[in-house]
Amino acid sequence: MNPAKLGATRDLLTAGLSNSAIARQLRVDKHDVALLRQELGLPNTPAQPLTVEQKWRLRVRDLPGGHLAWTGERQRTSGTPVMRHSGRCYTAARIAFRIKHGTDPQGYAAPGCGTRHCVAPEHIDDLPRRQRDRAALRLVLGSPQRPTHCRRGHDQAEDGQLLPDGTAYCARCSADRKQSPTAP
Template sequence: MNATDDEITALLRRGQLSNSGIARTLRVDKHRVGRIRRELGLPNVQPQPLTLEQKWRSKTRPVEGGHLAWTGEHGSTSRTPVLRYKDQCHTAAAIAFRLRTGRAPEGYAYSECGYFHCVSPDHVDDEPGRQLTREQLRYLAGGQKRPAECVHGHDQAEHGKYESDGRAYCGQCKTEQRAAHLAQQLETAGA
């Protein structure tokens, strides 16, 4: 999109967006927006007065079952709920996790509560938290402690993981299987 100076001026005169915000909206260079702002003698927009957490809360909506629906932006291909704050992009689930625990998540943060892209802090967990919950589910369902090594000799203290239903598997074996499958697909495609 090649926006005109008039389109940029219209957004500048509204006074709601920063130079970066207008640049993102119209897909133009932010320096061009700044130059036009200076030529018009318009003041810069005051920085976001909300904290990251306040802005996050403003983009959520409670739904039945204790879930929180995300009303803000989503990632273009993954449709992951995201929040832009001070020129940084955060996942909404990572913020929810931080609100509940006071720390950044290890690995991906997301919910497994059954509500698509739920961002309720009580429903979101990081990789170690999910694995612990899945391990507990395994024991509650009568499952046994996983072996120290998988059938291929990988140390399960390092590579052991659990499916969402509590079934144990070797993360290293799964990685190797995916790599072999991909190599086979590439070889078949090249033939």
């Protein structure tokens, strides 16, 4: 390690940064940082001193209308806001739901406000809440009663779902079509 980076590494080690954080910041090998930490007799920093919720709060910013934008990592293909904590990966919406309700969501958590990838805890719904709100919309719109079974015979009390506009569909038929695109 060159003398300039050695001094900067010492300063950051005594400031309490982790080996990985120092290696990223100074573009040095983290094993060299670990050796220097050992030579200086400094203890390793805790792997993750923050709770999941505390770390989540560091990765959001306010938007107009009470929405929150995610500033952290995103899933590569879908762009879904995600966060890693203590070796596990969470969606930002799942954490937001837990912040608001104190429990994990049933099914996947998603914003009900219409703003794509909003992570405001007040805007995040789980599957039962989304279905309840969509059923209420059907009532307000005067939509016909949902069928008890789909055209393929699936019980809609178990497999029935509602789209955001209140339109009923069979989740099992939908999953079957995704598995076998040639199915009716």
